[in-house]
Amino acid sequence: MRTVAVLGGGIGGLAASYYLCKSPHVSKVVTLESSSRFGGWMWSTRRSDGAVFEHGPRGIRPAGAVGRNTLNMVDDLGLAGEILPVTYSHVASKNRYLYVNKQLHRMPSGISGLLQTVPPFSRPLLLSVAPEMLVKKGKKEDESIHSFVSRRFGKELADIAVDSLCRGVFAGDCRKLSVRSCFPVLYNAEQHRGSVTLGMLLGTGPNHVIPPGPLSQRSIKESWAQWSLSRGMESLPESITEFLEQSGRVQLHREAAVKHISPSASGWTIHLEDGVMTADHIISALPAKALSSVLPLSCQPLIQQLQDISTVTVAVVNLEYEGSILPVTGFGHLVPSSEDQGLLGVVYDSVPFPEHNRPNGQTTRVTVMMGGAWFQEVFGVPEAVTDERLLARATEAVQCHLGVTTVPSWARVCLHRDCIPQYYQGHFRAVESMRSFIKEHNLPLSLIGSSYDGVSVNDVIFSGRTAVEELLGTGVNAGI
Structure with missing residues (x-):
């Protein structure tokens, strides 16, 4: 060659x-x-005072063959x-929120989270997970993520948690996205084990063999959930x-x-x-x-x-506030489409990666994600949307969702046109x-x-x- x-x-x-x-x-x-x-979309702003802001991916998972x-x-x-690692025991890994019915709800975690009824869900998650092992295997060669999760775990989980997750990961509509292409692990678990739960416990068949190098071995030993880099991605x-x-x-x-x-x-x-x-x-x-x-x-x-x-357009708005302004600590919160179609979620950047804050004086960095599959419906054609309008929408979301009354001391608006392909x-x-x-x-x-x-x-x-x-x-x- x-x-x-x-x-x-x-x-x-x-x-x-x-x-x-x-x-x-x-x-x-x-x-x-x-x-x-x-x-490409891996794009960081490094300010002269030492602060770092991500306009694209802000953390990478170390798990699996591709992570290694x-x-x-x-x-x-x-x-x-x-490397800036975030472990599974870190508050940013343990605390993830949903914004439903105009308030923040911490996502259930651990055994107690499975056994108790935790808003915004109407029953303990165990009652959705346990019967899944008895659900018959689907016969279609592909189906939407919403259909797959509704069939196996119930409509409520699909409408709230999975809808939000797909907006956070793909900026997309789980009623159109393919489970086979977007979440092959779930599809393969059902195909090989007849159950997602059993597939997660027992594995779903052969995978790529990538021997872990020293850094990957360290990520396993230290139990990393994600990582970034000191000067940004x-x-x-x-x-x-x-x-x-x-x-x-x-x-x-x-x-x-x-x-x-x-x-x-x-x-x-x-x-x-x-x-x-x-x-x-x-x-x-x-x-x-x-x-x-x-x-x-x-x-x-x-x-x-x-x-x-198809692809979707996402508006990414980085905001910096003076002082500590978050009412909760965690990775951030996602918003289901039923709550607000235009707003996908807010990432509390200063929690997982405080090293990216400016070294002098306490500040809080957050990133607001907007649009995705709903961009045109909510904001109109990307060419006609102004930065001022997107910034106003982002600061309003931080005010409403997090109760922040101060104005940001610094902001940057990035409109990423056609940035995420949609696997229908x-x-x-x-x-x-x-x-x-x-x-x-x-x-x-x-x-x-x-x-x-x-x-x-x-x-x-x-x-x-x-x-x-x-x-x-x-x-x-x-x-x-």
């Missing part, structure tokens, strides 16, 4: 470039990013000393970029928007604004719709399926079909990133690794 072009310089494209760079079988890697910076894989990469990049793509630059094997191009790609005798001709280049293989980390707009017309069935993957029912079939088309037509093309196999940072990084392994014919245990 002579030249591999990676389209897109978000965390997926950088991860693919990183794994390609580690292989002796690739002589040249070219990474093309249309914007002026690498890192990311920590192994972080270790390799020399970032272990910058953007440190991760910055460190990968620096690693690639120092390797001497990767050409990194910013402001290099791909206009069109066309088949050539050796692979692809890539048309840029200021010239053309050739590659033997393309790994596309572009959003599905962006890739669809540059493919040749001969890929029409693939183009259509890429265009069919049948998504897995569409992805299978796309990859089948690529294989049948011998296209030297790999699809990675959040449009296909998971939206978390861990999933996106792992998709880059998987694509490189498939391209080079190596296995996950081949020591890449």
